[in-house]
Every structure is written in structure tokens, then in C-alpha cells.
Amino acid sequence: MNRFAYAAAASLEDAARKLAEGGTLKAGGVDLLGRIKRGTLAPSLLVDVDRLEPLTGFRDDDDRSWLLGANVRLADLADAGLYEGARRELAGLREAAAGAATPQVRNRATLAGNLLQSGRCWYLHDAEVACAGKGGEGCPALEGRNEQHAILGWTDCPVTMGSNLAPMLCALDAVLGLRLPGDQVGLKRLREVYPGPAKGDAFRLHALPDGAIVESVRIPRTGASTAHVEVRHKRSYDWALTIASVALRLEGGRIAAPSCWLGSVAPRPWHAKAAEEAVAGKEPSRGLFEEAAAAIVCRPLSEGAYKVDMTRHALVEALLLACDRAREAGR
Amino acid sequence: MGGGFGAKLTPGVEATVCAQLSKELGRPVHLFVDRRACALATGNRPASLQLLTAKATADGKLTDFTSKTRGFPGYNGSGGVRGSQGYYVRTRDRGDHRDMRANTGSARAFRAPGCPQGYFASEGLIDEMAYRVGQDPLAFRLANLQNEVHKEQLRVAAEAIGYEQGRNRAPGVAEPGTTRLRGIGMAISSWFQSGQPRNAVLCRIHPDGRVEVRNGAQDIGTGTRTVLALVTAEELGVPVDRIEVVLGHTSDPPGPGSGGSTTTPSLAPTARKAAFLAGRELLRTLREAIGKDAGEPALEGGQVVWPDGRKLAWTEACKHLRQAPVEAQASGWERWRGYANNVHGAQMADLSVDLRTGAIELHKIVAVQDCGTVVDKLTAESQVIGGVIQGIGFAMYEERLTDTNLGRVLNTDFEHYRIPGVLEIPEIVAILPRANNGHNCVGTMGLGEPPTIPTSAAIANAVRNATGVRPLRLPLTPARVHEGLVRMKIGRNA
Numbered sequence: 001m002n003r004f005a006y007a008a009a010a011s012l013e014d015a016a017r018k019l020a021e022g023g024t025l026k027a028g029g030v031d032l033l034g035r036i037k038r039g040t041l042a043p044s045l046l047v048d049v050d051r052l053e054p055l056t057g058f059r060d061d062d063d064r065s066w067l068l069g070a071n072v073r074l075a076d077l078a079d080a081g082l083y084e085g086a087r088r089e090l091a092g093l094r095e096a097a098a099g100a101a102t103p104q105v106r107n108r109a110t111l112a113g114n115l116l117q118s119g120r121c122w123y124l125h126d127a128e129v130a131c132a133g134k135g136g137e138g139c140p141a142l143e144g145r146n147e148q149h150a151i152l153g154w155t156d157c158p159v160t161m162g163s164n165l166a167p168m169l170c171a172l173d174a175v176l177g178l179r180l181p182g183d184q185v186g187l188k189r190l191r192e193v194y195p196g197p198a199k200g201d202a203f204r205l206h207a208l209p210d211g212a213i214v215e216s217v218r219i220p221r222t223g224a225s226t227a228h229v230e231v232r233h234k235r236s237y238d239w240a241l242t243i244a245s246v247a248l249r250l251e252g253g254r255i256a257a258p259s260c261w262l263g264s265v266a267p268r269p270w271h272a273k274a275a276e277e278a279v280a281g282k283e284p285s286r287g288l289f290e291e292a293a294a295a296i297v298c299r300p301l302s303e304g305a306y307k308v309d310m311t312r313h314a315l316v317e318a319l320l321l322a323c324d325r326a327r328e329a330g331r
Numbered sequence: 332m333g334g335g336f337g338a339k340l341t342p343g344v345e346a347t348v349c350a351q352l353s354k355e356l357g358r359p360v361h362l363f364v365d366r367r368a369c370a371l372a373t374g375n376r377p378a379s380l381q382l383l384t385a386k387a388t389a390d391g392k393l394t395d396f397t398s399k400t401r402g403f404p405g406y407n408g409s410g411g412v413r414g415s416q417g418y419y420v421r422t423r424d425r426g427d428h429r430d431m432r433a434n435t436g437s438a439r440a441f442r443a444p445g446c447p448q449g450y451f452a453s454e455g456l457i458d459e460m461a462y463r464v465g466q467d468p469l470a471f472r473l474a475n476l477q478n479e480v481h482k483e484q485l486r487v488a489a490e491a492i493g494y495e496q497g498r499n500r501a502p503g504v505a506e507p508g509t510t511r512l513r514g515i516g517m518a519i520s521s522w523f524q525s526g527q528p529r530n531a532v533l534c535r536i537h538p539d540g541r542v543e544v545r546n547g548a549q550d551i552g553t554g555t556r557t558v559l560a561l562v563t564a565e566e567l568g569v570p571v572d573r574i575e576v577v578l579g580h581t582s583d584p585p586g587p588g589s590g591g592s593t594t595t596p597s598l599a600p601t602a603r604k605a606a607f608l609a610g611r612e613l614l615r616t617l618r619e620a621i622g623k624d625a626g627e628p629a630l631e632g633g634q635v636v637w638p639d640g641r642k643l644a645w646t647e648a649c650k651h652l653r654q655a656p657v658e659a660q661a662s663g664w665e666r667w668r669g670y671a672n673n674v675h676g677a678q679m680a681d682l683s684v685d686l687r688t689g690a691i692e693l694h695k696i697v698a699v700q701d702c703g704t705v706v707d708k709l710t711a712e713s714q715v716i717g718g719v720i721q722g723i724g725f726a727m728y729e730e731r732l733t734d735t736n737l738g739r740v741l742n743t744d745f746e747h748y749r750i751p752g753v754l755e756i757p758e759i760v761a762i763l764p765r766a767n768n769g770h771n772c773v774g775t776m777g778l779g780e781p782p783t784i785p786t787s788a789a790i791a792n793a794v795r796n797a798t799g800v801r802p803l804r805l806p807l808t809p810a811r812v813h814e815g816l817v818r819m820k821i822g823r824n825a
Binding site for chain 2: 034038122123126128129140143144145147231233234235236237238239241303305306307309310313
């Protein structure tokens with residue numbers, strides 16, 4: 001662990017200024033501390049925004065959306081009490097948050113930190129192993145231990161996006177509220193935030209500009225029902241082997257506006273478009289969902305074949321659960 | 332070096348480095364090994380590859396058992412394995428074992444070295460033989476086991492877990508309306524230690540009635556203090572809160588090394604003898620103080636009594652010591668003939684496997700274990716439960732993921748090196764029936780290592796009972812169980 005200076009930001013403006021001077025943003029510090037301890041990041045100055053009032057809170061912003069502060073804790077997101085009036089529509093988000101890590105970590109970890117966390121790969125996180133994801137050459141995972149690596153949407157770096165929340169918030173088409181360098185503000189759809197690993201820096205799976213601070217996450221109200229299903233080895237304190245997050249409506253007994261996203265299987269939250277097309281306008285059934293899941297074409301590495309079947313299973317279960325909730329809403 | 336169950340019984344490369352640094356500097360050195368360095372270089376339970384062959388008659392009598400095994404002890408140590416086959420069948424097979432060396436962390440004495448892996452394989456093959464001859468694995472074991480203690484323990488475990496009602500008579504078929512496959516599996520175990528010869532215990536009785544018990548061994552969390560206090564209290568007949576056990580000082584009488592499950596069988600009898608001798612010293616002092624006319628005093632129920640009916644409570648009696656405590660040191664070791672030379676165990680696991688994900692959910696584990704005299708029930712049960720939990724880790728979670736091209740361990744933190752957490756641990760029932768196999772004046776045998784030996788075998792055999800697929804590799808990750816289900820087309824049409 002390197003020595004670093006620490007400064008608690010007095011305001012968002014103060015934080016932006018310190019970031020421009022070369023500081024590294026810290027909120028919950030969960031992902032950050034792991035990297036510093038493993039020696040893959042050596043910040044000179046940590047700019048702490050953990051306690052900034054403008055980054056907190058959850059509210060019905062207007063009739064059309066909910067607004068969550070960037071520093072809302074995963075523990076809060078996992079708490080049913082947060083969702084008065086949004087129980088069905090955000091049931092999947094609650095499931096996603098409740099399954100993450102441990103109660104202790106959830107008390108620290110923030111919403112924005114979860115969305116912008118490092119790519120997951122044990123070679124990437126070993127400071128003494130050279131790889132293209134750290135600016136070196138080649139990828140030891142391709143010929144090595146790759147049971148947890150990407151099975152979808154990768155080209156040369158099979159790192160995975162491990163965020164529990166990102167697939168659900170992509171399915172809900174959430175929008176990030178940003179404070180950009182030069183005191184600008186901006187909005188960005190979460191779906192457009194993840195281009196895949198940055199060249200030579202697979203820790204970074206998002207495309208936000210340097211110095212940007214996420215202030216909020218806005219979730220549009222569409223009346224959709226949601227479900228989040230993940231498969232883990234352990235029931236708690238473990239990364240998901242695979243994640244399926246679904247939002248949909250039932251209109252006249254048929255599926256409308258399905259949104260299917262997968263996690264921990266690709267270097268980004270994976271949009272399962274083929275599955276969406278297969279279920280749109282149809283009457284829900286397990287058989288239909290199994291067909292839809294089979295439409296996802298995967299490219300597993302040598303140890304990853306199991307993830308294909310497991311991912312399809314998670315998607316089928318998430319679709320079934322979301323439809324159950326939509327039916328309850330219709331009663 | 333800390334932690335007897337943490338592969339730290341003997342000095343390894345880290346101790347050598349520490350000693351060398353200290354010598355160079357001429358000053359004491361405290362070396363702190365972090366998790367990454369620990370996983371890379373300080374040793375572990377070695378991996379093994381086992382090819383076992385068994386033969387049985389059509390009606391289920393085991394007639395032969397042979398083994399060809401390879402151990403992977405890194406740069407040092409032994410990767411040998413020990414299984415259960417000798418309890419089922421007499422064989423001339425002496426095993427064909429070789430160690431394969433590599434420049435990785437060395438084999439270290441990790442809780443019952445060689446046994447969990449050996450029993451996983453041997454109990455797995457015994458189990459499979461039962462299915463192959465069309466018998467229930469419990470009946471097959473009862474018919475082939477030679478040892479009455481093992482047989483009785485299996486019956487007790489079967490009763491406690493509800494084996495007859497719960498066992499899966501149609502492995503691979505899901506419970507109606509679910510994707511769950513349920514099963515019960517079992518395994519026996521055994522361990523051999525009854526103590527180490529070179530140890531001594533000092534017992535000192537103070538004028539204020541306190542009794543001090545001293546030995547140089549460590550209490551590595553296994554309850555050594557509790558055991559020595561209880562044995563001393565019982566021998567002298569005084570309340571246990573008057574006993575003060577002091578451990579871990581080099582200047583005190585020597586204890587056994589914290590290995591082999593030997594501390595209790597070594598020290599409990601020695602502590603009893605020391606207490607007896609110290610008590611005699613107290614009586615000698617009293618005889619002189621009270622006068623010989625009153626006859627020979629004796630210790631009875633926490634009092635000193637004389638033939639003429641005179642009595643002194645413990646505290647009053649000790650006051651006669653004035654300023655001078657009395658003490659005695661006992662040493663040595665006993666090996667009496669017992670019913671058996673070993674301790675025995677039998678465990679059963681009840682679990683479900685999710686057909687779609689390969690994920691295992693444990694429902695209950697019953698662990699029947701003998702250890703000679705149970706000195707303290709709570710401590711002994713806790714020891715058994717802890718052994719089972721570590722066995723669950725070995726069966727389902729713990730694995731050093733090593734890149735064979737780079738020779739590096741990849742999962743050097745608890746994000747990826749999985750150990751059981753509270754949600755992974757089922758109801759665990761520890762049953763400790765008395766078997767008369769203690770070889771000393773207290774009747775104690777070792778309990779530290781035995782309960783972790785059969786757990787992984789019982790879990791793997793339960794997975795076999797649930798799914799019909801024989802697990803051949805540990806840990807039983809969802810990926811591996813899932814792979815077996817797909818390969819054997821369990822619950823799948825295609």
C-alpha cells in the first residue's frame with residue numbers, strides 16, 4: 001500500500017477542483033481500497049466525497065421518475081422501506097442490491113461506485129502478472145484459469161463487469177446525472193456508459209470523461225415489473241457467477257417492452273437483444289423463455305462452458321418472476 | 332508460529348527467512364506474512380491424484396482394494412494420503428505412492444494430513460461399489476466393516492438424520508414440481524493418536540485455596556485450559572473456579588507440539604497425576620499441623636476428613652499452608668490397553684442439488700465421534716462442529732487456483748478464496764458416545780483432527796445419492812456439479 005494524501009471535499013465544486021489537480025475520487029472506497037492494497041493503483045491524493053450532502057437521498061423526482069443520489073448505499077437499496085410506492089417496479093433493484101457482498105460492505109458501498117467498479121479478472125488484479133489489460137501484452141486467462149471470465153461480447157480481453165446493479169439499471173434505462181470538468185452538468189444514459197475495456201486499462205469499463213463526478217441516477221417510471229436473478233457459489237460474500245435482470249409489462253396477457261440484461265458474463269452489462277425479440281408480443285411460458293434464452297450466442301473460454309447454461313437458466317427464471325409480478329400488478 | 336490448524340506446525344520458509352534476518356541484524360525480527368505471500372509460499376494441504384480399484388462379489392462382499400496415488404507437495408513435505416479401505420477389507424496392497432515435486436508452496440501439517448483427501452477417495456469408491464452391486468450404501472458398509480464401533484456409529488448417525496425415510500431411492504430424479512435433487516451420504520473416519528511421551532505438568536496449591544496448573548503447551552483454541560482445569564478440579568474435589576491454568580511459557584514444564592490431536596491425551600492424565608501428588612503434599616502438611624494422633628487425613632468431596640470424624644473445608648485446610656504453597660510435578664506417558672487403539676467417527680450429510688445450476692444446499696450434517704472420555708461436553712461438541720465446518724470448506728469451497736503456466740496462485744484473498752460463511756453452514760449435530768479406548772488414567776483421546784476427516788466424503792456421497800453422478804474432484808463447485816449433470820444428462824432431455 002502506498003502513502004497518499006487525503007482530503008475531504010467540502011462541496012462538489014471543491015471535489016471537481018481537486019480532481020483536476022490530479023486527485024483520485026473516493027466515495028465508499030470499496031473497490032478503491034482493494035486496488036490500493038493489491039498494488040494496482042497508487043493514488044497520490046484521495047478526494048473524499050463520501051459525506052457530501054448533495055449526493056445522498058432517494059426521492060420521487062416527479063411523476064415520471066425516481067431520483068437516487070450517487071452515494072445511496074447498497075444497504076439502503078436493499079432495504080424494503082426505501083421503496084414505498086415503487087415496490088413492484090424496483091423489486092429487481094432491491095434484489096440486486098440485497099445479494100451484493102456482505103452487510104458490512106453494503107453499508108459502505110455506494111450506488112455510483114458499484115456502477116463504475118473495476119473489471120473483474122484475477123490476472124488483471126495481480127500486480128505482478130503482465131497483461132494487455134494493464135498495458136502489457138497478451139492475456140494469461142486465454143490459456144489459463146478462466147472459469148469466471150467472459151462468455152459474451154469480448155474480443156481480446158475477457159474481463160467481466162461484476163456490478164450487481166448495472167444490468168438492472170440498464171434494463172430500467174436509468175440516466176446518470178453528471179458534473180463534468182469546467183462546472184458543466186450533463187446527462188448520460190447508463191446503457192451508453194459501457195463501451196468495454198479501455199485500451200491498456202481493463203480496470204476501467206466505463207467511458208465517463210476524466211474528472212467527471214456522478215451526482216445522481218434517474219430511473220424513468222414506465223410501470224414495468226422487474227426481476228433480478230443471480231447464481232452465486234456462496235449465498236453471501238461472493239461474486240455472481242451470472243446475473244439476469246429483466247423489466248417488462250404484460251398487455252392483454254402478452255409481453256410488452258421487454259428489457260433483458262445480463263451481468264458477470266461480458267466486459268459490460270450485456271444487452272440480450274435476441275432474447276427480447278423472441279419474447280416481445282408473445283404470451284409468457286417457460287417453453288418460450290427457454291427458446292429465447294437459447295437464442296443468446298456465447299463464446300466461452302476453456303473452463304466457462306457451464307456459465308452458458310447457467311446464464312440461460314438465470315434469464316428464464318428472471319423472465320418468469322417478472323411476469324408473475326406483472327400479473328399481480330394487473331389484478 | 333501461530334495456529335496449529337493453519338499449516339504452521341513446523342518452521343517453514345518464512346521461519347527460515349525470519350531467523351536469517353534476525354541473525355544478520357543481530358536483533359529480534361517479527362515477520363508478518365500477508366495473505367498473498369501465505370498463499371504463494373508458506374505451505375498448504377497438498378493436492379493428490381488417486382487411482383483406486385476395488386473388487387466385490389455379486390452379493391456384496393468386498394474382496395480386494397488397491398491404490399495408486401500421486402501427491403503434489405510443492406517443493407517440500409509429503410503428499411501421501413491415508414484412506415479407510417483397511418477397515419473394510421484385508422488386502423496385500425501396500426499402495427503405490429509417489430510425490431511429484433514442483434516449485435510451489437510446500438506440503439504442511441494441515442488438520443489430519445493426508446486424510447480428508449484419502450477418505451474422500453476411498454469412501455467414494457466404497458460407496459460406488461454399493462451402488463454397483465445394487466445395495467444401499469449403509470447396508471453395504473455394515474456388511475463389510477470389521478469394527479463394531481464404526482457400525483454402531485453409522486446406525487446412530489442414520490437414526491439421527493432420518494436415513495431410511497430421507498435417502499434417495501431414485502438418484503437423479505427431482506422432487507415433484509421442483510428442480511431439487513435430494514440425497515443423503517455417509518463416510519466413516521479414524522485417527523490414531525493417544526498422546527506424546529515427553530510432557531510434564533506442575534500443580535501448585537496456594538494458601539488461599541487457589542490451585543495453579545502450569546504447562547508449556549499452547550491452547551490453540553481447542554479448550555486445553557478447560558480440560559486441565561476440569562481434570563484438576565475433579566481430582567482434588569474443589570470447584571473449578573479455584574483452578575488457574577497457565578499455558579504457553581517456555582520456562583514451564585514441556586508440553587507436546589500442537590499437532591496430531593495429542594494435547595488432551597498427553598496432558599489430561601499428567602495433570603491428574605500432578606493434582607494427586609500435590610494433594611498428597613497438602614495432606615502431608617496437614618498431618619504435621621494437626622498432629623498424627625488424628626490419623627491419616629484424606630481428600631473427599633472438596634473437604635479434608637480424618638478417621639476420627641474431624642473435617643476441614645478446602646479453604647480452611649489450605650490456610651494451614653501459611654506462607655508456603657505446596658506443589659508437585661508429574662511427567663511421563665501411559666499406554667494402557669483399551670478396547671481399540673484408534674478413535675472412530677461416522678458422519679452423514681443431507682443435502683439438495685439444484686438441477687439447473689449445480690448449486691448444493693446443505694440441510695443437515697450428523698457427526699458421531701468417539702474420543703475416549705469427554706471431559707467437557709460443550710468444548711468437545713464445538714471441536715466436532717468446527718471440524719465439520721472446515722470439512723464443508725474442503726468439500727465445497729476451498730481451492731488454491733493455480734495458473735499452471737505461471738505457477739502462481741490466483742485467488743489470494745477472501746474475495747476468491749472461498750470459505751464457508753454463516754449462510755453456508757447447516758444444522759450440525761455432534762454426538763459423542765463413549766467408547767472405552769482411552770489409554771490413560773483419564774481415558775482421553777485426541778479430538779482435534781478426527782471430525783474434519785469424513786465430512787467431504789459424506790457430502791460427495793450425498794451428491795452421488797442425490798444426482799446419480801459420482802463426484803471425482805473437490806471442491807464441489809456449481810461448475811463441476813453442473814458439468815456432471817450435463818454429462819450424465821440428468822434432468823435434461825437432449
